[in-house]
Amino acid sequence: MNKNPPRTSARALRLSPLSLALVAALAHAQSDNVRPAGNATQAPGGSLAPVFVTANPLGDTDLIAPATALYGDALTRRQTNSLGETLNGLPGVSTTTYGPMVGRPIIRGMDGDRIRILQNGVAAWDASSLSYDHAVPQEPLTIERVEIVRGPAALLYGGNAIGGVVNTIDNRIPREPINGLTGGVDASYGGANDARAGAAQVEGGNGQFAFHVDAFDRETSKERIPGFAHSERQRALDGPDTSEAYGSLPNSDGRWHGGALGGAYTWADGYAGLSYNGYEANYGSVAEDDVRLRMHQDHAAFASEVRNLRGPFSQLKFDVGYTDYEHKEIDNGETSTTFRNHGYEARIEARHRKMGPLEGALGVQLSQNTFSALGDEALVPTTQTTNVALFGLEEWNVTDALKLSAGARYEHVKQQPAATGNGKFASARERDFNAASASLGALYKLTPLWSVAGNAAYTERAPALYELYANGPHDATGQYLIGNPDAQKEKALSSDLSLRFASGPNKGSVGVFYSRFKNYLTEFNTGRLVDDADQLVAPGTDGALNEAVYRGVRAEFYGVELDGKWRVLQKGAHRVDVELGGDYTHARNMDNDQPLPRIAPLRATLAVDYGYGPFGARAQLEHAWGQHRVPENDLPTASYTKLGVLLTYAFRVGATNWLAYLRGDNLTNQDIRYASSVVRDIAPEGGRSVMAGLRTRF
Structure with a gap:
């Protein structure tokens, strides 16, 4: 096993938490005029205000789409090692897991190529949708805001957003003028697995030119677990003579680090800027004791917005990102497979002037990326994917109480596999797809406090490259995957309906959703x-894999989502809020009435949040029922109840704001195995842990 961390690349900034603090202190010593970083519309603490940019290019605050935004203290108290775990438990959102460093969001039971993960509105290419052991190369500590759009309203981002969109937003390209210097530091330590994390950022400007610098570093030892790594059912299958790991999860340690540089020119009616960020990681595969994954990503971006234009369009917005991504799977010190993904995505949105009762925006999106998996265990051929799309959204405020919306997107997708000398991909051929999507939505205010919102959409998704061309071992799932080169487009009719309430600090929503798929591409x-060469072997053979093929079936997803917050006490400086959340997703293959795999069970969360001046306390109880609706060859998961507590204290030192916090997770030391995890029977979630952290903004 290779436990040596990767050598520092000159392209990625690397600082320890102590160095991060020194950077911030030096910047503070030079600063005479400080302000919160980021957008001019600020929430308390310098966080972006709740104007959604992902679901609607018109910048509405009252969305028809079912959407959630995390920012400020709400984001801080959820931040963990992975993007998926940070968002896990939000309405309709669960996570894949492959150890503590790996987690990709799942929305309403859909994952992989059906969920688009964006960075400031455009793709940052990686390999996380291909395999569950591939991490999403984004550090939660550097994110200012996360927007999650669930369901059909996400169609403006393409067919591979058929389940939803997760857009992470930062200020690496400053969008508003900055005067003087400002910045911040986050540092934390968790004793359970010796987890150390830190991030720092500095921003400055003269009112026109602005810059941003950030760096982050995260490292963890093996994750401590409440008992055996393998579940009771899995141990029964392992046999009595198998050596079983206990108390810690083998090969679950890891480290990642990186940073970013950015700058922009700002003026009264817009901005234009560039940024670069680098990311490196080295972490273990919890399914294979001798396998490490080394990952590197470079991402460069250009963004600009011009407002108050003359002519038919009042506002133009440009976003372009180029990514160069690589990761290697190191088996016993030798590179077995190298994954590469490089390409660009460009998006232009133009908001037009009001035409009669209609307000709206039109856009063009272009992308091209080349993905390759090279080595003895190559799963797919080198493939270039090109996407050209047109999209638009229109809104009509019929009355003060009724708002209607209509959206459409048309895209052309071309998959071009290349001859790489590997004979098993010799028959792979080029495929072209034309995909069309359309949606309708309505928001009706029943009273000033109550409203109802509904959406309906027809969506088409072109098959992903691995669904077409896969022909190789996939050790992350224990399968030998075979694609379907004749696969057709995936088509879905989707709808959702929600009842909402908002009155000052009190707000709530309960919603239902339904999606019906024709030609839902899944593994059989x-x-x-x-074996690794797709040759038949006897049961019990070491390294034996289940052969699986991609096939289109009829499928349906439906469920319910609940989210609410109530202020139950407000007396002087004392306040108490009670939060309640929950969700349930039912998914089945309509051709054989079998459950679809990796669907999170019914979940419910109750939290009590107390504040008194600078002091804060939060207790959260989450219960997940057992998941017994699993495919024939899967094992069910047991229920669990997880308790978490967060204590905070805010204070000032001179002109600097500080927040100290102490967070306890899984305090009842439950054996937690997510039904959405492909390694749930060999790698549980972490046991009882306590983390102390300090955050400063100046």
Whole structure:
């Protein structure tokens, strides 16, 4: 096993938490005129105000789409090692897991190529949708705001947003003028697995030119777990003579680090700027004791917005990102497979002037990326994917109480596999798809406090490259995957309906959703056990894989989502809020009435939030029922109840704001195995842990 961290690249900034603090202190010593970083519309603490930019290019605050935004203290108290775990538990959102460093968001039971993960509105290419052991190369500590759009309203971002969109937003390209210097530092330590994390940022400007610098570093030892790594059911299958890990999860340690540089020119009616960020990681595969994954990503971006234009369009917005991504799977010190993904995505949105009762925006999106998996265990051929799309959204405020919306998108997708000398991909051929999507939405205010919102959409998704061309071992899932080169477009009719309430600090929403798919592309086990060359082997053979093929079926998803917050006490400086959340997703293959795999069970969360001046306390109880609706060859998961507590204290030292916090997770030391995790029976979530942290803004 190779436990040496990767050598520092000159392209990625690397600082320890102590160095991060020194950077911030030096910047503070030079600063005479400080202000919160980022957008001019600020929430308390310098966080972006709740204007959604992902679901609607018109910048509405009252969205028809079911959407959630995390920023400020709400984001701080949820931040963990991965993007998926940070968002896990929000309405309709669960996570894949492959150890403590790996987690990709799942929305309403859909994952992989059906969920678009964006960075400031455009793709940052990686390999996380291809395999569950591939991390999302984004550090939660550097994110200012996360927007999650669930369901059909996400169609403006393409067919591969058929389940939803997760857009992370930062201020690496400053969008508003900055005068003087400002910045911040976050540092934390968790004793359970010796987890150390830190991030620092500095921003400055003269009112026209602005710059941004940030750096982050995160490292963790092996994760401590409440008992055996393998579940009771899995141990029964392992046999009595198998050596079983206990108390810690083998090969679950890891480290990542990186940073960013950015700058912009700002003026009264817009901005234009560039940024670069680098990211490196080295972490273990919890399914294979001798396998490490080394990852590197470079991402460069240009963004600009011009407002108050003359002519038919009043506002133009440009976003372009280029990514160069690589990761290597190191088996016993030798590189077995190298994954590369590089390409660009460009998006232009133009908001037009009001035409009669209609307000809206039109846009063009272009992208091209080349993905390759090279080595003895290559799963797919080198493939170039090109996407050209037109989209638009229109809104009509019919009355003060009724708002209607209509959106459409048309895209052309081309998949071009290349001859790489690997004979098993010799028959892969070029495929072209034309995909169309359309949606309708309505928001009706029943009273000043109550409203109802509904959406309906028809969406088409072109098959992903691995659904077409896969032909190789996939050790992350224990399968030998075979694509369907004749696969057709995935088509879905989706709808959702929600009842909402908002009155000062009190707010709530309860909603239902339904999606019906034609040609839903999923994996089917053939019943054959094969080796890495797809040759039949006997049961019990070491390294035997389940052969699986991609096939289109009819499928349906439906469920309910609940989210609410109530101020139950406001007396002087004392306040108490009670929060309640929950969700349930039911998903089945309509051709054989079998459950679809990796669907989170019914979940409910109760939290009590107390504040008194600078002091804060929060207790959260989450219960997940057992998931017994699993495919024939899967094992069910047991229920669990997880308790978490967060204590905070805010204070000032001179002109600097500080927040000290102490967070306890899974305090009842439950054996937690997410039904959405492909390694749930060999790698549980972490046991009882306590983390102390300090955050400063100046």
